[in-house]
Structures are given as structure tokens and as C-alpha cells.
Amino acid sequence: MPIDFRPAWLDSDLELYRDTVVRFIEEEMQPQDEAARKRGHVGHELWQRAGALGLLCSDIPTEYGGGGGDFRHEAVLYDAMSRRALSGMSPSVHSIVAHYFLNHGTEEQRRRYLPRMARGEIVGAIAMTEPGTGSDLQGVRTRAELRGENYILNGAKTFITNGFLAGVVLVVCKTEADAGSRGMSILIVETKDCPGYRVGRVLDKIGLKAQDTSELFFDDVVVPASNLLGGVPGKGFVQLMSDLPYERTIIGVLGAAAMEGAYEATLEYVRDRKAFKQPLSEFQNTKFKLAEVATTAKVARTFVDRCVAELVAGTLDTATASMVKLWVSEQQGRVIDECLQLHGGYGYMNEFLIARMYTDARIQRIYGGTSEIMKEVISRTF
Numbered sequence: 001m002p003i004d005f006r007p008a009w010l011d012s013d014l015e016l017y018r019d020t021v022v023r024f025i026e027e028e029m030q031p032q033d034e035a036a037r038k039r040g041h042v043g044h045e046l047w048q049r050a051g052a053l054g055l056l057c058s059d060i061p062t063e064y065g066g067g068g069g070d071f072r073h074e075a076v077l078y079d080a081m082s083r084r085a086l087s088g089m090s091p092s093v094h095s096i097v098a099h100y101f102l103n104h105g106t107e108e109q110r111r112r113y114l115p116r117m118a119r120g121e122i123v124g125a126i127a128m129t130e131p132g133t134g135s136d137l138q139g140v141r142t143r144a145e146l147r148g149e150n151y152i153l154n155g156a157k158t159f160i161t162n163g164f165l166a167g168v169v170l171v172v173c174k175t176e177a178d179a180g181s182r183g184m185s186i187l188i189v190e191t192k193d194c195p196g197y198r199v200g201r202v203l204d205k206i207g208l209k210a211q212d213t214s215e216l217f218f219d220d221v222v223v224p225a226s227n228l229l230g231g232v233p234g235k236g237f238v239q240l241m242s243d244l245p246y247e248r249t250i251i252g253v254l255g256a257a258a259m260e261g262a263y264e265a266t267l268e269y270v271r272d273r274k275a276f277k278q279p280l281s282e283f284q285n286t287k288f289k290l291a292e293v294a295t296t297a298k299v300a301r302t303f304v305d306r307c308v309a310e311l312v313a314g315t316l317d318t319a320t321a322s323m324v325k326l327w328v329s330e331q332q333g334r335v336i337d338e339c340l341q342l343h344g345g346y347g348y349m350n351e352f353l354i355a356r357m358y359t360d361a362r363i364q365r366i367y368g369g370t371s372e373i374m375k376e377v378i379s380r381t382f
Contacts, residue, residue: 003294005260007079008305009072009312017069018076024053025080033086033210040202041164041212042088044123051120056091057098064102065115070312071246075253082254083261085356088210092250093161097124099246100170100186104230104239109188113168122167122190127157127216128240137240138181142173142218146225146233151175151187153196153221159367163214164202167191171218172240175233184236186229189221196221207359244369245321249307251368252321255328256304258357259297259335265353266290266339269346280342289342293335300328319381326374329364336361 010018028049029042036042050056058073060066067073074095081087098117101110116122133139142155153173160169169189176183191197200215229239267290270280280286307324310316340347340354347354365371 003263003298005297005301007072007075007301007308009308010076014072014076017073018080020053021055021077021080024050024055025084025086029081029086029089030084033088036088036210040209042210044120044165046089047120047123047165049120050089050091051118056120057095057114057118059095060098060102060114060118064110065118066098067118071249071308072312074250075308078250078253079257082257083264085258085261085353085360086210087208087360090161090211092247092254093126094124096243096247096250097126097168097170099243100126100229100239103243104186104235106231108226109229113188117168123162123165124168124170125160125162125166126170126172127160127163128172129157129159131156131158137172137184137237140172140174140184142171143177144171144173144175144185144187144223146175149225151223151225151228153187153189153218153223155218157216157218159203160214160216161367162212163216164199164212169216170229172236175228175236179234181237182234184240185233186236186239187223188227188229189218189223190227194221205363207356207362209356241318245311245316245318247368248321248325248374249304249311249316251364252300252304252307252324252328255332255361255364256297256300258361259293259300259332262336262339262354262357263290263293263297265357266293266342269343269354273344286342289338293338296331296335300331304328319378322369322374322377325368326371326378329361330371332361332364 054067055077058067058069059071062068078092098114101113117124128137130141144151144153155173169191171187171189173185173187174183175185189197196219198217200217203213205213270286273280303324307316336357340358343352343354346352349355
């Protein structure tokens with residue numbers, strides 16, 4: 001009897017929704033993946049198609065153009081993509097941006113941006129990390145000076161997911177130089193025909209090859225004061241901290257699904273591959289390794305499902321979200337390494353799913369807060 005990794009929160013309505021998601025992925029996303037990996041992005045058309053099918057911003061209220069669902073609808077998409085190592089689109093970052101608008105934006109900002117994001121007309125990105133700052137958000141050097149009715153924005157950002165295709169970027173910056181975290185704000189930058197805004201390199205990563213991760217530059221970019229997220233300066237740090245459980249649960253969902261996908265791909269491989277005239281699956285070492293992998297994946301699924309349920313209920317705390325991000329991402333690296341080993345030399349070939357999963361997994365312990373930062377956050381609850 002096969003191991004059941006079915007999410008505990010998946011009901012009959014979500015099953016129907018998942019059918020739509022899987023059909024989109026298999027018919028439109030997978031056939032384009034190799035080309036996207038070579039050019040470093042998926043292009044706008046795929047985003048627009050996803051939007052037309054209602055797959056973007058699925059947990060944003062219908063009054064703002066979203067799907068009116070909850071986080072489980074988002075998780076269905078992330079799960080289906082991750083178990084197939086499809087990372088070219090980053091609907092998770094897109095959704096995180098949408099939630100900044102929903103949770104912190106003014107009513108005018110919500111109505112201006114959320115419907116367009118839900119339709120895939122504009123791709124969302126958030127620009128936090130700068131060269132030399134890493135996880136230290138209070139070390140941000142990007143500055144925005146208020147002059148009359150506009151902010152003048154100057155600075156540089158790096159490692160920006162969706163950066164190449166982004167139509168709207170939330171830029172974390174200092175609006176008051178010597179006020180520490182209280183001087184931090186988030187500005188909304190529309191990138192089309194924006195003087196002084198420039199996309200640098202699409203960065204050459206070891207994994208996530210189809211995902212556009214870019215450098216962004218802001219040279220005297222004029223941003224209307226009305227594009228200050230929430231309309232009140234100095235709220236940026238609080239805004240960033242309040243949405244962390246959402247982001248870290250996403251990373252947990254991605255990790256659990258990747259482990260399950262790796263297990264299933266490896267099980268299929270060892271059943272077909274022979275050594276010394278018998279399938280690899282008949283060797284005791286293979287059986288024991290797969291038993292360990294399946295157990296870890298099952299535990300990860302159980303923990304992630306609990307966090308998904310708590311997030312939907314509004315009860316997920318920052319420490320628990322940090323725990324799921326820490327533990328699942330660390331286990332993902334170990335599990336996929338074991339699965340690659342069972343593939344032998346073929347596991348090192350990019351044409352095999354497990355090889356792509358291996359390189360993609362490494363970033364899970366870094367973005368969204370490194371494992372070390374997660375331990376620091378968790379330890380503060382002692």
C-alpha cells in the first residue's frame with residue numbers, strides 16, 4: 001500500500017481546485033520549463049494565463065479581485081509546483097506582496113494593485129536585501145527623501161525574486177536616517193516607464209534556474225507620497241515583521257512537497273534500475289534509506305499541515321512558523337541528498353528531477369530568514 005501524503009486539510013472542493021492547478025502545471029508550465037531555465041525567467045504570458053485561470057492571489061478577497069479562498073488554496077499551487085521542481089514562477093512572493101497590500105495598504109492602494117496582481121497583469125516583488133546587509137534589515141542603506149509631494153528614492157537591492165518581470169516592487173527603505181527601525185518605510189514603485197529605475201543582472205544561481213532573481217537599482221526615482229505603503233512613514237519594520245508567519249509557512253509547504261516528490265521519483269527509479277541482476281529496490285540498504293525518507297516526509301507533512309491549519313485560523317505564532325521553516329528546510333536538504341545518492345551517477349545529471357531538486361533545496365535554508373536567524377527567533381521564547 002503506498003504511503004499517503006495527502007494533506008489533512010484537503011477537502012472535496014480543494015480537490016477540484018487541485019485538478020485545475022495540476023492541469024495548468026502539466027499542460028502549460030512543464031512544457032516551457034526547459035526554455036525558461038535557459039533564459040532565466042518564465043515570461044509575462046505564463047503569469048497572465050495563471051491569472052486568467054484564477055490561480056493567483058487565491059486567498060485575497062473577491063472585492064479586491066482575488067479568489068476569495070484561504071491559505072489552503074495557495075498551498076495547493078505551491079505543493080503541486082514544488083513536488084515537480086517547477087520554480088520558474090514565484091507565486092509565493094507575488095502573494096506575499098499582495099498580502100502587504102491587503103494587510104497594510106490604504107484602501108486606494110488595495111483597489112489599485114490587487115486586482116491587477118490577481119489577473120497577472122503585473123508581477124509583484126519585494127526589495128529588502130541589499131549588497132552587504134543580508135538578514136540585517138536595520139542595516140538598510142536605501143534612502144527616500146520627502147520633497148514636496150514626492151519621495152526621491154536612491155539605493156540598490158539584490159537577490160530580488162521576480163525582479164526581472166516585476167511590475168510593482170515594494171521597496172524597503174529609510175525615510176528617516178537616524179531613527180533605527182522606526183525610520184524604515186515601504187514604498188510602492190511601479191516599474192513601467194519609471195525614470196531612474198533599472199533592472200541589473202538576472203543572477204546566475206546554482207538552483208532555481210528558471211526563476212528571475214535580479215539586482216534592482218533606484219537612482220533619483222520619483223515616488224508619489226501616496227505610494228507610501230499604508231500612508232504613514234516609519235511603519236515599514238512593523239509591517240515586515242507582522243507577515244513573517246505567512247512567508248515561513250509557505251517555505252514549509254514547499255519543503256514538505258519537495259520531499260514527497262523526491263521520495264516518489266526515487267521509489268520509481270530504484271524499482272526500474274537493476275544492479276547485480278536485481279532491482280535496486282530489493283537491496284536492504286535501499287529499503288532502509290527509503291523508510292527513513294518516507295518517515296521524515298510524513299512527519300514534515302504532519303507539522304506543515306498543523307501550521308497551515310493554524311495560519312488559516314489566525315492562531316499561528318512567529319516562533320512556530322520559524323520552527324516549521326527551520327526544521328522542514330533542514331530535513332529537505334538531508335532527504336533529497338539521500339534520494340540523489342540512491343540514483344547514483346544519474347542523480348548528478350540535470351535532466352533528472354532529483355538533480356534539480358537537490359540544487360533548488362539549498363536556498364530553503366537561506367531565504368525567508370536563514371536557519372541561524374530562525375534559531376535566534378525561536379530562542380527568544382525561552
